[in-house]
Amino acid sequence: MRVSVRDLQVTYRAPGGLALPALGPISFEVEPEQFVAIVGPSGCGKSSLIRVLAGLQKPSSGSAYLNHQPIQEPSSAVGLMFQDSNLMPWRTVIDNIALPLELAGVSKMERRAQAADLIPQLGLEGFEEAYPGELSGGMAQRVALGRVLIQRPEVLLLDEPFGALDALTREQISLDLLQLWQQSGATAIMVTHDIREAVLLADRVFVFSQRPGKLIADVHITLPRPRHSDDMFNEAFGDFVRQVRAAIDRA
């Protein structure tokens, strides 16, 4: 799916009525199956943008589109993931992953079978019947990722999904996300603070300015795919990381 925004602005009201511009005006177009990473200072409107794209919030002006259709409400074609896994503590891993299918009325046997198919790719073998309270933060995010992917979304919106994880866990889970995204054919838009993660995953890295966030750089990451962890040691990888960092320093 193509994701685009045109002259989008999000403005909040501060107590007392003062306008607080959070985002934009901003315009961009993300091609079907592209992976865009967004980096930018805290408070520049990244989460606001994700909520608008998810149909959870109306822009103050301008528009956002999925395949040229204005986004008015949440769509089942869009999968959303946040820093907090929001798992149901009384459900096992497999039943948490299968939850969207249950809500869609899929039979228990069928939804457990589909969830079980995802388990190896998520690196969750042996944890099928575990409860969220027994999982590490990284494992919980793997379950959350499974719960999004089981819906076969055409658009993946990821708002700092690995932000609370330690560096090594984060690298492993982002490599698994890379594989899963590649197979999914979804368009992905991911907010991250990790420049190396952005370069490893994305086709383009958007750099936002200070609030109200504007698009100040669109760095095309032309590293070949499929990508692997070894790619992070390449000279070209380091060049892209430096390019993104330089753009952030100008933000």
Ligand SMILES: Nc1ncnc2c1ncn2[C@@H]1O[C@H](COP(=O)(O)OP(=O)(O)O)[C@@H](O)[C@H]1O
């Ligand atoms: N519901 C809200 N009401 C008022 N201000 C908000 C609201 N949500 C976010 N903001 C403000 O808008 C700005 C952008 O927020 P956000 O989109 O969360 O940025 P980011 O995700 O880049 O940190 C911040 O200054 C934040 O305090």
Ligand SMILES: [Mg+2]
């Ligand atoms: Mg945010």
